[in-house]
Amino acid sequence: MAGTTSDAGKSVLVTGICRWLARQGFKVAPFKAQNMSLNSVVTADGAEIGRAQAAQAAAAGVEPTAAMNPVLLKPGSDRRSQVVVRGRPVGEADALGYRDFKDRLRTVAAESLAELRAEYDAVICEGAGSPAEINLRPGDIANMGLARAADLPVLVVGDIDRGGVFAAMHGTLALLEPADQALIAGFVVNKFRGAPELLEPGLDMLRRVTGRPVHGVLPWLEGRAIDVEDSLALTAERTPARAPVQGRTLRVAVVHTPRISNFTDIDALAVEPGVDLRFVSSPQEMGDADLVVLPGTRATVADLAWMRERGLDTAVAERAEQGRPVLGICGGYQMLARRIHDEVESRAGAVPGLGLLPTAVAFAAEKTLGRPVGSAYGHPVEGYEIHHGHSVLDDGAAGDAEPFLDGWRRGAVWGTTWHGALENDAFRRAFLADAARWAGRDFAPAPDTDFAAERKARMDALGDLVERHMDTGALLRLLEEGPPGGMPVIPPAGVPDV
Structure with a gap:
């Protein structure tokens, strides 16, 4: 599954196809050879992979593995990324240095795909960005490079909501060299709003000028987002408005830092009736929020500096001094410390934190990956950890702080290294009730909100979308x-064969 652009709908469509095939009785697995994302998860065997592939595996009803996303790039700045291979970090690289990894990574991707094809009835592969990024074609391992090496049929999906979808589809095909074009089996139009008959003349012309069928026109579906890859997708679509509980609302502001990671932590808050959730990047936007969340980040020190430039550090500190709730998760928890020492991510050395928890953070070269279990508010909690920073009590004294999910809490300030904790329903309700009490809000979480059921319903909706609006017979034939x-x-515009 390739796309005319990033965020065209590749991840969503792969999720839907996996769900549909699993419901037909097939044993199916997702695969993305190379993923650039700050939204990752830890598998049962301790490997770090893109969270989108984990969600696709869940849609398929199988346990995610490192083979489903053998190469994960985690940007730490505009120029450098951590390279994660088969779930383990192997180093840092910029765009030029990454070329030195390519031969090894091509082999790893091919071996991982072969592993999945030997075990599963079907493997649905997701491309990265667009296959028409012709400047990257010689070293490509995720788009047409993969398709050609493994002789895979390719469908190209385009986002019609952005406009220009017909030009994007025709142009994508025309820019590919002949051997790559031969693998393009058809197109899928995504996010269509309106009367289908109005679209038909354009589809007819697309078929004539490309010689390829259109295998589906998928209508706009509210709330379809599932564990997307990057913060470009942080829109209102991810946080649909929920009816308040008897008129009571809890206002939650999530600080949207430049290197925000694992932002899916807040998805469980968005499903709660009465929770008004928004992303903010200034004190003014934070405004009257009842709860502020500092989410994970791939660049704790750099994002903390970004907050200071905007006065967000002062705004958060003033809230805490007033007894108004603040929650820090992973990198956000590290920011709450008195001091941070980082010779790994930023190499900035000693940096003062926000000083809202009695902790000190030191970054280690070895990344911590795990799936811890514990309890809080009297309820069992499961989560996952992905971090280089390690927090300890500063000067060894807790003072008025108390342990909280491998982190600490002091008054209305909570900090934890655990991602995914808010997906535990009973814990989430207890935490929100406590936060509302500190905020002085007349809010009580609904007693029956089931986050796992909500995610399952979204996956089923995507499976329904594929079943109702795609040529599923053609999909089976391609498989x-x-x-x-x-x-x-289509004669390419002077593009040489690679």
Whole structure:
């Protein structure tokens, strides 16, 4: 599944196809050879992979593994990324240095795909960005490079809501070299709003000028987002408005730092009736929020500096001094410390934290990956950890602080290293009730909100979308027979064969 652009709907469509195939009785797995994302998760065997692939595996009803996302790039700045191979970090690289990894990574991707194909009835592969990024084609391992190496049929999905979808689809095909074009089996139009008959003339022309079928027109579906890859997708679509509980509302502000990571932690808050959730990047936007969340980040020190430039540090500190709730998760928890020493991510050395918890943070070269279990507010809690920073009590004294999910709490300030904790329903309700009490809000969480059921319903909705609006017979033929032969070639605009 390739896309005309990033965020065209590749991840969502792969999730839907996995769900549909699993419901037909197939054993199916997702695969993304190379993923650039700050939204990751830890598998049962301790490997770090993109959270989108974990969600796709859940849609398929299988346990996620490192083979489903063998290469994960985690940007730490505009120029450098941590390279994670088969779930373990192997180093840092900029765009030029990354070329030195390519031969090894190509082999790792091919071996991982072969592993999945040997175990599963079907493997649905997701591309990265667009296959028409022709400047990257010689070293490509995730788009047409993968498709050609493994002889995979390719569908191209385009987001019609952005406009220009027909030009994007035709242009994507035309920019590919002939051997790559031969693998393009058809198109899928995504996020269509309106009367289907108005679209038909455009579809007819697309079929004529490309010689390829359109395998589906997917209508706009509210609330379809599931564990997306990057913060470009942090829109109102992720946080649909929920009816308040008897007129009571809890206002939650999530600080949207430049390197925000694992922002899916707040999805469980968004499903709560009465929770008004928004992302903020200034004290003015934070405004009258009852609860402020400092989420995870791939660059704790740099994002803390960004907060200071905007006065967000002062705004958060003033809230805490007033006894108004603040929750820090992973990197956000590290920011709450008195001091931070980082010679790993930022290499900035000693940096003062926000000083809202009696802790000190030191960054270690070895990354901590785990799936801890524990309890809080008398309820069992499961989560996952992904961090280099380690927090300890500063000067060894807790004072008036108390332990909280491998972190600390002092008054209305909570900090934890655990991602995913808010997905535990009973714990989430107890935490929100406590936060509301500190904020002086007349709010009580609904007693029956089930986050796992909400995610399952979204996956089922995507499976329904595929079943109702795609040519599923054509999908099965592509899975059984591979790329269709005899596809016409559009003369590329002077693009040489690689």
